[in-house]
Amino acid sequence: MIRAWSSTEVVAAERPMLDAGVPLMEQAAFALASHVTRALRRAGHRVPGSVVLLLVGGGNNGGDALHAGAHLARRGAQVHAALLTDRAHPEGLAAARRSGVRVHQVLEDGVPPTERVLGLARRAGVWVDGVTGVGAGGGLRHPVAEVVRSLAADRAGWPQEPMVVAVDVPSGIGVDDGTVPGPVLPADMTVTMGAAKPGLLLPPAAELAGRLEVVDLALPLPAGGAPAVCRLTSADVADLWPRPTSSDHKYTRGVLGVLAGSTTFPGAAVLSVAGAVRTGLGMVRYLGPPGATTLVHARHPEVVAVPGRVQAWVIGPGVDADDPGRAEQAQDAIEEALAAGVPVVLDAGALQLLPEDLPDSAVLTPHAGELATLLGSRGEAVTRDEVEAAPARHARLAAELTGAMVLLKGATTVVAGPTGPLYAQADAPPWLAAAGAGDVLAGVLGALLAPYGDRLQELLDSGEDVTAGVARLAAAAVVVHGEAAQHAAGLHGPDPGPGRPLSAGDVADALPTAVGQILA
Ligand SMILES: NC(=O)C1=CN([C@@H]2O[C@H](COP(=O)(O)OP(=O)(O)OC[C@H]3O[C@@H](n4cnc5c(N)ncnc54)[C@H](O)[C@@H]3O)[C@@H](O)[C@H]2O)[C@@H](O)CC1
Ligand SMILES: Nc1ncnc2c1ncn2[C@@H]1O[C@H](COP(=O)(O)OP(=O)(O)O)[C@@H](O)[C@H]1O
Numbered sequence: 480m481i482r483a484w485s486s487t488e489v490v491a492a493e494r495p496m497l498d499a500g501v502p503l504m505e506q507a508a509f510a511l512a513s514h515v516t517r518a519l520r521r522a523g524h525r526v527p528g529s530v531v532l533l534l535v536g537g538g539n540n541g542g543d544a545l546h547a548g549a550h551l552a553r554r555g556a557q558v559h560a561a562l563l564t565d566r567a568h569p570e571g572l573a574a575a576r577r578s579g580v581r582v583h584q585v586l587e588d589g590v591p592p593t594e595r596v597l598g599l600a601r602r603a604g605v606w607v608d609g610v611t612g613v614g615a616g617g618g619l620r621h622p623v624a625e626v627v628r629s630l631a632a633d634r635a636g637w638p639q640e641p642m643v644v645a646v647d648v649p650s651g652i653g654v655d656d657g658t659v660p661g662p663v664l665p666a667d668m669t670v671t672m673g674a675a676k677p678g679l680l681l682p683p684a685a686e687l688a689g690r691l692e693v694v695d696l697a698l699p700l701p702a703g704g705a706p707a708v709c710r711l712t713s714a715d716v717a718d719l720w721p722r723p724t725s726s727d728h729k730y731t732r733g734v735l736g737v738l739a740g741s742t743t744f745p746g747a748a749v750l751s752v753a754g755a756v757r758t759g760l761g762m763v764r765y766l767g768p769p770g771a772t773t774l775v776h777a778r779h780p781e782v783v784a785v786p787g788r789v790q791a792w793v794i795g796p797g798v799d800a801d802d803p804g805r806a807e808q809a810q811d812a813i814e815e816a817l818a819a820g821v822p823v824v825l826d827a828g829a830l831q832l833l834p835e836d837l838p839d840s841a842v843l844t845p846h847a848g849e850l851a852t853l854l855g856s857r858g859e860a861v862t863r864d865e866v867e868a869a870p871a872r873h874a875r876l877a878a879e880l881t882g883a884m885v886l887l888k889g890a891t892t893v894v895a896g897p898t899g900p901l902y903a904q905a906d907a908p909p910w911l912a913a914a915g916a917g918d919v920l921a922g923v924l925g926a927l928l929a930p931y932g933d934r935l936q937e938l939l940d941s942g943e944d945v946t947a948g949v950a951r952l953a954a955a956a957v958v959v960h961g962e963a964a965q966h967a968a969g970l971h972g973p974d975p976g977p978g979r980p981l982s983a984g985d986v987a988d989a990l991p992t993a994v995g996q997i998l999a
């Protein structure tokens with residue numbers, strides 16, 4: 480699991496080490512130089528002869544860059560430092576000068592800093608972004624903002640080179656909330672110090688961080704709290720997967736009720752059932768109109784289309800909330816699920832039929848547009864664009880307002896409960912942005928929750944942290960769904976290339992392969 484800690488936590492954890500004289504900056508800078516060296520080699524280059532430009536701000540982030548530049552210069556690189564400040568880290572600057580780094584005070588020579596930096600930048604194969612790190616907030620200010628904006632525009636014109644390496648974080652991101660309040664130079668790699676920061680995992684900033692390398696500084700985390708954001712790996716998913724044993728039968732493996740599909744959207748029923756069945760569970764009970772039931776049976780004859788006991792519910796994919804009969808049926812099912820205390824996934828149409836208060840064993844699965852509508856219905860008027868600009872904050876707000884777990888879908892999917900760490904998963908290729916993919920995800924999540932359904936009340940009674948468990952299962956469903964999309968898009972195996980188009984059905988069909996590979 481990748482754990483991200485807030486900047487406050489990281490700084491608090493560093494303090495006792497710095498007081499004890501641990502040379503954290505030297506360690507950080509050495510690791511940074513090593514990561515740049517390795518990245519150059521991966522790209523088929525050598526350090527001797529490479530031209531590196533350090534973009535240096537006035538704090539310790541610039542200090543990291545200057546010390547790393549000194550290492551790279553000693554290893555034979557031609558290193559230039561563009562000082563975007565008149566107060567560059569003194570020891571870092573001295574070390575850089577001693578090692579032959581050529582220092583350019585770009586704010587003071589009469590030429591506009593943007594032109595001066597672009598002139599240096601265009602001769603370099605590596606840009607090291609040491610402008611700001613965890614000490615800055617609120618977006619980059621003038622004149623640094625203009626410099627970074629022009630560098631980003633210049634970089635966009637050259638897809639391969641230069642390689643951009645961010646020190647700790649891409650300068651200018653919202654370090655703790657993942658927002659992008661102003662210009663940011665997108666990185667190919669971020670070398671982060673001590674622990675990941677929330678903005679490196681949360682959208683939209685996470686999409687500017689590139690490959691993430693965490694430098695272990697043996698910080699005493701948690702200094703005062705829990706990680707702010709977590710990201711599950713396949714190994715974490717394997718650990719929590721409900722593997723069947725010889726003593727299991729279909730009822731112990733979990734029975735999932737699926738209330739999905741309508742005359743208008745019968746396909747959603749097939750896709751959500753497919754997501755569940757192909758993830759693996761004891762049984763699916765399907766409730767829907769006759770046409771949709773026929774379609775479901777044609778693809779999944781094992782599905783039982785009569786009501787009965789279930790351990791979890793998926794309600795809403797393809798349900799038309801404006802159809803009074805169907806809306807009433809969905810509302811009854813929601814009430815029944817909540818009264819029985821079983822987990823329930825509320826997707827699509829069901830998001831318009833929510834009761835006032837929900838438990839955190841209910842998982843809402845909106846995309847950004849649906850979340851904006853949901854928040855509007857709870858008195859928080861926001862647009863889809865506003866949700867997309869700050870997904871973590873809005874997912875958390877919706878969890879607080881409803882009491883439920885909120886799984887906000889997107890290129891990076893965020894899971895937020897009313898309390899506890901957020902999860903941010905970026906497992907899926909953009910090919911997954913296809914109609915019906917969300918229906919499949921609802922089924923996957925239902926299948927993962929069903930085996931725990933009967934034990935939920937027991938766990939609650941025993942004081943177990945159910946929120947944490949449900950959040951982790953929701954994140955695990957996103958991992959599996961994303962992995963299945965990777966398989967469906969042909970992105971597994973050596974040298975996978977750009978991938979290929981997929982349909983939601985292809986994603987469901989790839990689920991057994993994805994699960995098998997995760998468990999292997
Ligand atoms: N404390 C330590 O010894 C360590 C610090 N580390 C590095 O130090 C960084 C934190 O250093 P600092 O606390 O000095 O802070 P930063 O270097 O992150 O930021 C402070 C600098 O940015 C400028 N600044 C602040 N807000 C700005 C804005 N909106 N626009 C433009 N400039 C802005 C300030 O004037 C100041 O020059 C970490 O991100 C990490 O890279 C690492 O070396 C690990 C050890
Ligand atoms: N750019 C993207 N990259 C990767 N995954 C994406 C991207 N955009 C959307 N997704 C994923 O695709 C799925 C789309 O779901 P959703 O919007 O609910 O579609 P539908 O309602 O048609 O099923 C979600 O799992 C979402 O996380």
Ligand SMILES: [K+]
Pocket residue numbers: 540608609610611612645646647648649650
């Ligand atoms: K930086």
